Amino acid sequence: MLLERIDKFGSIAAAARSMKLGYRNAWLWIEATNRLALAPLVEKTAGGAGGGHARLTEEGRRAISQYKELWAKFEEFLREVG
Numbered sequence: 001m002l003l004e005r006i007d008k009f010g011s012i013a014a015a016a017r018s019m020k021l022g023y024r025n026a027w028l029w030i031e032a033t034n035r036l037a038l039a040p041l042v043e044k045t046a047g048g049a050g051g052g053h054a055r056l057t058e059e060g061r062r063a064i065s066q067y068k069e070l071w072a073k074f075e076e077f078l079r080e081v082g
Contacts, residue, residue: 002026003064006042007056015054030054037063 005015041060
């Protein structure tokens, strides 16, 4: 959800606010995710007078898509066994 909100708002701070999540927690999550992924999922620019900006990379968009596909398969599995 955080990645989708970053894509929507173009900002880690705005994405975090929309989720009632602290900026620092969101920033740390993005930093960890970028380090663990094969390629960065989010590109950031430093803040300043106009504030910083963030955008998803193609890898970030691919990660969202793959997550949604996996979640749909999981829900299907739960319906089959339930």
